[in-house]
Amino acid sequence: MSLHPTDLSPQNMADGQRAVEPLEHSSTPPALELDGISLAFREKRSSLPVLQDVSLSVRPGEFVSLIGPSGSGKSTLFHIIGGLLKPQLGHIRMNGQDVTGERGHISYMPQQPALFPWRTTLDNVLLGQENAPRKDTAAQPRHTSERERREEALQWLEQVGLGPFAKAYPHTLSGGMQQRAAFLRALLSPQELMLLDEPFSALDALTRGDMQQWLLRMWEKNRRSVLFITHSIEEALLLSDRIYVLSARPASVIHVVDVPFPRPRREEITLDPRFIEWKRKMTGWMREEKHRLDGDTDITGSVREDTSGIGAKPL
């Protein structure tokens, strides 16, 4: 389990000091390691550089977020990690093994729940296990029979308040309920690493807040390794151990934030002055990046400079 000792006390923030590097680096290899990933989409006569030398890691049991301007290449990065695209440069390692260009190593939760309308909630939740090789995971140890898997999935559905809807079809569920089912499907998949691509973006604000709290509790109980895409700085700060901030396209990592707030975290943390300060600082970064994307020459060149003094690591 990774730890993120940081020194982001209000005093240090005022003093303009940086967060210390994590003290503990476990000898266990990262659940996910991206090493110098670059990709350009090539068409007949043109080339669109989308990712440029992106490196990041997710240690076992860590919740890591990616945040960056729209169109910067976040989903493309997920497609590369999932083996749907092969980078022109760089490597992907999972648990120390090079898996660049290989499929089947991750469980994935997309923006839309993508439940099959002809399958019940229970059968949708079981879908992730049907085409994947069986192996132990933290959430689900090895089973011998289909019946046991169904029973366990039913217990999970009860736990997330979907017990009465196990036999219902997706169109009868609310957006939040569908997302919980989609999350369970990913959680019960045998792959250890979960990629969550803006899972709450289609939900209304209140449901989204509820789902964030729900995800926090679920993750704190199960501690899967998660890479999470979001556009919401508040969501990233609330949920993550670490946040990678991407530049505009071609995306590279411009800041890494070791989130200093202890767990378990609850909604109240968003009212903490340190949380508000982080949010303000990160909003500034994102705004600068957006201006750069829009071609605002006044601030071009200032984006990669860390002026925060509150613990971010500029690259």
Ligand SMILES: Nc1ncnc2c1ncn2[C@@H]1O[C@H](COP(=O)(O)OP(=O)(O)OP(=O)(O)O)[C@@H](O)[C@H]1O
């Ligand atoms: N298959 C493709 N062929 C050509 N260009 C593509 C392809 N897929 C994505 N792009 C382009 O690559 C860029 C990055 O797209 P991507 O969807 O990865 O960005 P994103 O950061 O996930 O965006 P958003 O935050 O809006 O979801 C965009 O300009 C997009 O138009």
